[in-house]
Amino acid sequence: MLVMDLRLVEIFNAVMQHRSVTEAARALGVTQPAVSAALKRLEQNVGFVLFRRESRHIVPTAEAHLLHSEAVHALAGFSELEDAAAGISAGQRGVLTIASSPGPGIAWLPEIVSRFRRDRPATQIRLLTRSSDNVRSLVSSRAFDIGIAEPPFDRTNTVLKRYRxxxxxxxxxxxxxxxxxxxxxxxxxxxxxxxxxxxxxxxxxxxxxxxxxxxxxxxxxxxxxxxxxxxxxxxxxxxxxxxxxxxxxxxxxxxxxxxxxxxxxxxxxxYEVGVLKSNVGELSVLARQFLKLLDEYTMPHLARF
CATH class of the missing domain: 3.40.190.290 (D-Maltodextrin-Binding Protein; domain 2)
Structure with a gap:
């Protein structure tokens, strides 16, 4: 089974774009011998010749053109993957499922969810309305990321926050x-x-x-x-x-x-509600950011003692 080295593919793509080992090396910030060595390794990996030297120039083979067409798609896909990973890490991508008792779910969570997603248009939010009993009993099954329910809570409930x-x-x-x-x-x-x-x-x-x-x-x-x-x-x-x-x-x-x-x-x-999570695993970046906004939104209205 052929295993492609992403770095070799990137170097190959640079050479195809610049039609020059020297220019490709300059664009990549590496030495010319490093580019030549990478091309040799890639030829060994794929099992066919990629470039032929004619006079002072290198000329891609027909196979190189075919491979480059696929390489462009692969690199674009990898770039999208990098963007997705960066978005997930920054809390800008992903799916967040919130299950709430009807009180908060109807009265004030819609605005919080709207504000949250306005800054994160690539996210998908699922806002479910369930009875507090339902939320408390289902949170351990990881049916949702965050649960918001009224007390009483028991030892099976991991209560992250209490709002009064x-x-x-x-x-x-x-x-x-x-x-x-x-x-x-x-x-x-x-x-x-x-x-x-x-x-x-x-x-x-x-x-x-x-x-x-x-x-x-x-x-x-x-x-x-x-x-x-x-x-x-x-x-x-x-x-x-x-x-x-x-x-x-x-x-x-x-x-x-x-x-x-x-x-x-x-x-x-x-009136009190608690924010619950499963007692297995950690909250996602997206869930932690939502909780931060929830805190900011509720803070001015909390009961003072």
């Missing part, structure tokens, strides 16, 4: 409660509350806050995701309690920053 956001109240600017700097369960009594369902840990925390204050907890609307709760509030259906990042993204995107106001809820109730 304070829940805030979103209500119409014309609402009577908008005059208050902070909203409490007793102030919210009798208002149409929009709450996410009991499967969320935040729902249980809100319920306990109302119970501790002796205020009846009877939400007017229950919906699955923060994004839906925000859209209901935008349409005037009531007051919703949503994480700070979802509020910021949704209001800015929908242009409702003036029609609605945001007020802290007291006592503090938090």
């Amino acid at each position: 956001f304070r829940l805030q109240c979103v209500l119409p600017a014309s609402h009577a409660l908008a005059a208050h700097e902070t909203l409490t369960p007793d102030l919210l009594e009798g208002s149409d509350l929009i709450i996410t369902p009991g499967s969320r840990t935040s729902y249980a925390a809100i319920s306990r806050a109302f119970e501790a204050s002796g205020t009846p907890f009877h939400p007017a609307i229950e919906c699955e995701f923060f994004a839906i709760a925000l859209n209901l509030a935008i349409d005037g259906a009531g007051i919703c309690l949503v994480d700070a990042l979802s509020i910021s993204d949704t209001l800015r995107r929908t242009g409702n920053t003036g029609a609605l106001v945001v007020r802290p809820f007291s006592p503090c109730v938090f």
Whole structure:
């Protein structure tokens, strides 16, 4: 089996282009004897003569022309391979699969993914929306690069990051409660509350806050995701309690920053998600860069202690 030496092919290509051993050596930054020796080795490898000397010039044989045609394609392919390797190393190429629980997956990950890929147009991103249970259980199978899910986490989950956001109240600017700097369960009594369902840990925390204050907890609307709760509030259906990042993204995107106001809820109730990876292997360069952007994006909205 013939094994081609890439360096010999590069030297051969230079000689074919310049039609001169001297000029090829100058272009490659090597000595003339080194080029001549390389051509001799290549002829030994391929088993046929590449150049014949006529007077002071070298003339390619018919076989050399055929070989050169293939060499050009091979070198172009290798150049593409080098570019691909450089792109992968720099996090500019590759496939990144992110599986997220619906809250982040619907409300704020789309913008992060869009920003990420805008700077990396050669990448392919797969954004999957799964339940937190699904994400937590599938992360060990390496079905995706990064998982974003709500707690609880167990010892089988490798948690890279935890993001904790304070829940805030979103209500119409014309609402009577908008005059208050902070909203409490007793102030919210009798208002149409929009709450996410009991499967969320935040729902249980809100319920306990109302119970501790002796205020009846009877939400007017229950919906699955923060994004839906925000859209209901935008349409005037009531007051919703949503994480700070979802509020910021949704209001800015929908242009409702003036029609609605945001007020802290007291006592503090938090929404938490974790960033998970498989406990086998390391993150790709692309995944590490995505996590860096995720950090930058979420940092201004994280709960302070």
